[in-house]
Amino acid sequence: MIPRFAIGEGYAVYRGPTTTGTLHRHAAFQIVVGQPDAVGVADAAGITHRAVALVVPPMHPHCLQATPDVLAFFVEPHCAFADRLRRHYGDGITAAPELRGLSEDDVRPVGRRGSDQLDPRLMQALNTLADSDIALPAVAAHVGLSPQRLRALAREQLGMPLARWRVWTRLRHAAEVLQSGQTLADAATAAGFADQAHFSRQMREMMGLTPAALLPIVRSQSLRAT
Template identity: 60%
Template sequence: MHFSIGDGYAVYRGPATDSGLHRHAAFQIVTALRDEVALADAAGAEHRATTLLVPPMVPHRLLPSPELVTFYIEPHAIFADHLREHYRDGIVAAPELADLHTVGEGRSRELDPRLVEAMTLLRQRNLTMPELAAAVGLSPQRLRALARQQVGMPLPRWRVWAELRRAAEALRSGQSPAEAAISAGFADQAHLTRRMREMVGLTPAAVLPLLRNSHSSATPAHQAADPQLPQDPHR
């Protein structure tokens, strides 16, 4: 099993248990290494394919699978531009992404650069909305509107995802779950556990061994040496 965090993405490789209903602030690309991956949407309908794509903020739960690879692509990452262009609906089969090895690094070229900067700042540290808006030269109202228009989520939802990312990084550095919760901006360990289950379908206790076993924050074990996007089947 493996879990690692890179610039604009995270990747998990291992089994899937029957998770609770949750929704990410990132795109999710999940590929079964044996048979098919299966997940259920909020209505209970099952989706099955070798590879499934789940857009941000779409409620779903993973069904048990012996081994899968899951990429979480943050909406301000450059590869998210590709996903927004070609996958506009809800949960969809995406067999053309089955051989995805890396998503490259860099920021979106399609989103408003002020929104990209705001999302990056929130990933680095906690800022109030007035502080964040001032840092990128927008009013709080305009910044909120940009987030809803361009990435389809309120900024507070992205703030929680950013805090979860910081908590994961703190866990990997050796902090206890209680310490990681406070340093990432959560009220306490119970708050961190609740939010992680809501957004990822996992708990810090489940993620901790994987993070401690990761050898690199930027390079998954199966990643190719040279960043490259998969061949675009739509061209």
């Protein structure tokens, strides 16, 4: 098994070992698939859910248990694949044995397509927040909503505050900078984090991974590609 990390449109994917960390919450759906055996994910109550594949909804506190090899997808909530996850899986950690054979090739085409379920004004706001540092009141005005209504819409349809989505998009941008061959400090600055330590804390809190753990994986991938 060669560890792998990649960012695609609407998703990210990690393959490799994990250690048991602390509770964290993603601004995305997470699908974890054991390679090849069952994988364990603990919830906030300390209950460990075990299955060959598990789905964790956005903002649900959880902790992936130590495993030598896991395949993890982070599916952004505004893409078409997230619509499928919302339809078929519950609000908590859910066993999904039918996703055991899921591959990046399955996720890529539906990651590129936008959601058919979310309010179009919310979709427009998410895209605006991802592409700029514009303040929330200006984003709300741009999509024809009050800030209060936009916040409520995000909580109703995404299950998260828009501030968490903005942090997620910054982490995504930082990961893309790392993939381009730049340093951890460069990635932190480019994505708008206060410093490298802030970048590391936010990634650990929202992805259960650290930039320092991902950097050697990303660099080895770059070397193999040359």
